Amino acid sequence: MTTVAMKPPAPAAGRSPKKKASPGGGIGRYLLIRFLLIFPTIFILVSMVFWLMRTTGDPITAALGGKLGPDQLAVLIHEAGYDRPIFVQYFEYLGQVFTGNFGTTISTNRPVSEVLLTYGLATAELVFYALIVAFIVGIPLGMVAAYWRDKAPDAFLRVFAILCYATPVFFAGLLLKLVFAVWLKVLPVAGRATVGSELEMQFLPDKTGIYFIDALKTGNPAVFGDVLLHAVLPALALGLLTAGVFLRLVRTNVIGTLGTEYVTAARSRGVNEFRLVSKHAYRPALIPIITVIGLQVALLLGGAVLTETTFEWKGLGFMLIEFIKARDFVAVQGIVALLAVIVALSNFIVDIIAALIDPRVRY
Amino acid sequence: MTVETTHAYKAPLWTRLPVVHQVRQSIGLQRGMLVVGLVITGIFILTAIFAPLLAPYGYSQLRGDSGTFGAQQAPGGEHLLGTTVGGYDVLSRVIWGSQTAITVMVIAVVLSIFAGVALGLVSGYFGGWLDRVLVVICDAVYAFPALLLAIVMGIVISGGRSGLWGGIFAAAISITVVFIPQYFRVIRAETVRIKAEAYVESARVLGASNGRIMFRHVLRNATRTLPLIFTLNASEALLTLAGLGFIGFGIEPSSAAEWGYDLNKSLSDVTSGIWWTSLFPGLAIVLVVLGITLVGESLNDLADPRLRSRRAPGKTAGVAATSVVPGGTLTAGPGGIDGLEASSLAPDQHPNDDPFEAK
Numbered sequence: 001m002t003t004v005a006m007k008p009p010a011p012a013a014g015r016s017p018k019k020k021a022s023p024g025g026g027i028g029r030y031l032l033i034r035f036l037l038i039f040p041t042i043f044i045l046v047s048m049v050f051w052l053m054r055t056t057g058d059p060i061t062a063a064l065g066g067k068l069g070p071d072q073l074a075v076l077i078h079e080a081g082y083d084r085p086i087f088v089q090y091f092e093y094l095g096q097v098f099t100g101n102f103g104t105t106i107s108t109n110r111p112v113s114e115v116l117l118t119y120g121l122a123t124a125e126l127v128f129y130a131l132i133v134a135f136i137v138g139i140p141l142g143m144v145a146a147y148w149r150d151k152a153p154d155a156f157l158r159v160f161a162i163l164c165y166a167t168p169v170f171f172a173g174l175l176l177k178l179v180f181a182v183w184l185k186v187l188p189v190a191g192r193a194t195v196g197s198e199l200e201m202q203f204l205p206d207k208t209g210i211y212f213i214d215a216l217k218t219g220n221p222a223v224f225g226d227v228l229l230h231a232v233l234p235a236l237a238l239g240l241l242t243a244g245v246f247l248r249l250v251r252t253n254v255i256g257t258l259g260t261e262y263v264t265a266a267r268s269r270g271v272n273e274f275r276l277v278s279k280h281a282y283r284p285a286l287i288p289i290i291t292v293i294g295l296q297v298a299l300l301l302g303g304a305v306l307t308e309t310t311f312e313w314k315g316l317g318f319m320l321i322e323f324i325k326a327r328d329f330v331a332v333q334g335i336v337a338l339l340a341v342i343v344a345l346s347n348f349i350v351d352i353i354a355a356l357i358d359p360r361v362r363y
Numbered sequence: 364m365t366v367e368t369t370h371a372y373k374a375p376l377w378t379r380l381p382v383v384h385q386v387r388q389s390i391g392l393q394r395g396m397l398v399v400g401l402v403i404t405g406i407f408i409l410t411a412i413f414a415p416l417l418a419p420y421g422y423s424q425l426r427g428d429s430g431t432f433g434a435q436q437a438p439g440g441e442h443l444l445g446t447t448v449g450g451y452d453v454l455s456r457v458i459w460g461s462q463t464a465i466t467v468m469v470i471a472v473v474l475s476i477f478a479g480v481a482l483g484l485v486s487g488y489f490g491g492w493l494d495r496v497l498v499v500i501c502d503a504v505y506a507f508p509a510l511l512l513a514i515v516m517g518i519v520i521s522g523g524r525s526g527l528w529g530g531i532f533a534a535a536i537s538i539t540v541v542f543i544p545q546y547f548r549v550i551r552a553e554t555v556r557i558k559a560e561a562y563v564e565s566a567r568v569l570g571a572s573n574g575r576i577m578f579r580h581v582l583r584n585a586t587r588t589l590p591l592i593f594t595l596n597a598s599e600a601l602l603t604l605a606g607l608g609f610i611g612f613g614i615e616p617s618s619a620a621e622w623g624y625d626l627n628k629s630l631s632d633v634t635s636g637i638w639w640t641s642l643f644p645g646l647a648i649v650l651v652v653l654g655i656t657l658v659g660e661s662l663n664d665l666a667d668p669r670l671r672s673r674r675a676p677g678k679t680a681g682v683a684a685t686s687v688v689p690g691g692t693l694t695a696g697p698g699g700i701d702g703l704e705a706s707s708l709a710p711d712q713h714p715n716d717d718p719f720e721a722k
């Protein structure tokens with residue numbers, strides 16, 4: 001610590017001065033480091049969930065405590081191996097997670113991995129729809145707000161963005177349901193499809209579990225329309241939540257780039273205003289936007305749990321709540337672990353995209 | 364903050380008070396948003412304090428002078444906003460709910476500030492392996508959906524359901540765990556920057572102890588952005604509480620009123636066209652979050668020279684270099700909490716920018 005005073009003064013916030021000194025470099029190395037960072041993330045989350053859940057006791061007692069006698073419980077606990085030392089169970093669990101085996105649910109006696117696959121696809125579908133809504137609503141409006149900064153459109157859009165954020169996704173869902181499904185009766189109240197459509201898709205030879213694709217495969221326009229109509233309200237509820245975040249993000253970053261000299265230069269060259277905002281100012285603003293979009297995956301997944309509960313959309317979130325009610329902690333642990341993997345992976349993907357767009361990000 | 368102004372002209376005391384100063388500093392739209400936010404937040408706090416006087420009935424009251432209230436009564440008459448499926452008075456539960464909300468918010472935010480600031484300060488100041496480990500753990504926790512983490516914590520703390528204080532603390536601690544990484548990141552990033560400042564080095568040369576430098580020199584300057592995160596997090600705390608309540612981790616209706624719980628119970632009402640049981644608790648959440656967010660965003664913008672000025676934003680960006688902490692306030696800012704999160708990522712993503720680590 002005595003050498004501290006000898007150190008050269010710190011370069012203020014900028015990144016460029018240190019660029020030359022950085023070791024290695026190269027996108028390959030960067031991606032490798034990023035990829036390796038996935039594992040500690042997953043490891044920490046999975047371990048945390050394991051230990052936290054185990055502080056409540058073993059899963060069998062939690063799930064069946066009131067229903068079976070102590071003798072029967074003891075037998076089940078022994079069969080499942082929950083009477084072994086906790087560290088043995090912990091390492092066994094880590095090994096299982098690594099090989100994609102998440103155990104068997106207690107309440108329904110199905111492999112957790114099967115549950116994850118079936119319902120995970122439903123959640124993925126919902127999140128995908130929501131992202132589309134968020135992009136379509138958030139990004140153009142963000143540019144509009146940035147361009148008319150501090151003018152009426154900006155004021156209106158900022159309040160809109162804050163409202164999107166301030167409205168809990170389940171409340172937005174309830175309102176949408178009330179207006180469009182109950183009062184206007186133009187959209188279905190809940191579920192992913194009507195029973196009829198679900199039956200028709202059930203008998204497809206190679207069904208994917210993604211209703212959008214399955215409905216297309218049936219070749220029946222009525223089924224396809226039915227599936228799409230069911231997706232509108234959940235996608236809107238979850239999408240608007242994220243749209244508010246996108247809007248604010250795009251606005252702030254485009255405001256930043258609109259003030260730069262190259263935008264002024266472009267304007268003086270006679271580039272039209274639309275192109276100025278949508279290309280010149282927006283492109284460089286993309287990096288922080290993409291980084292934050294990566295962080296939104298967590299928000300979206302959390303929101304998906306609430307949206308699915310609101311709309312009885314039978315995805316991971318809906319099942320998570322069902323399993324919690326049944327106190328089936330093996331299943332809960334599995335779902336949470338899977339979501340941890342998804343979050344870590346999506347952060348990795350975002351890092352890759354950011355690195356491909358902007359060479360400065362790599363170190 | 365500085366001593367040099369002792370003989371110079373000083374503005375009257377009331378204009379230098381934290382929020383008043385910002386209101387005076389703001390102009391136009393920004394002032395409008397700040398004032399609206401302050402008014403809403405003020406009403407919310409007053410409602411919470413005077414809930415016993417304002418609410419026509421108790422939060423768990425099922426019968427009045429003329430017998431039981433009855434379930435799902437339409438608004439009007441004795442029940443201004445109707446009654447719930449459980450037979451409670453909606454207006455009373457909305458008013459009492461503000462008390463629960465504010466209690467959870469304050470406990471959660473205070474706990475997470477203490478834990479997050481302490482960890483961030485130590486981690487950023489001493490660096491080394493402890494810093495690495497804490498950063499990786501906090502990144503992992505931070506990346507994870509807040510609500511899911513809160514659910515897991517809820518299971519651990521209360522097994523899912525509990526009474527008044529048990530429920531409030533379960534919710535508050537669940538939210539705390541979610542927030543610690545945010546404070547940790549911001550404080551750590553600031554600490555890493557500040558410890559390279561000349562005044563920290565001079566303090567060290569003068570022989571100040573680590574503790575003194577950390578608390579007197581670093582902490583004082585690192586916490587400038589905290590009020591901003593505080594307001595933004597308070598609203599997130601409320602949303603998490605409501606989310607927990609909505610999925611059934613709420614506080615039992617007999618122990619306290621909680622908006623998320625009421626919305627959960629109104630889920631089936633909506634399908635049959637009963638709107639008052641969901642609309643009012645929902646609006647309460649939206650209004651409170653809106654108010655607090657408006658205050659937080661406005662303070663955030665005002666603290667950021669690029670966003671404060673109405674004129675050419677690019678030209679004022681250089682202000683940072685002359686401020687006490689280069690890049691200090693600037694990093695914690697644009698885009699509300701997302702800006703805070705995104706920019707506080709920077710030190711982790713670009714370790715080579717940090718003069719202490721690029722050895």
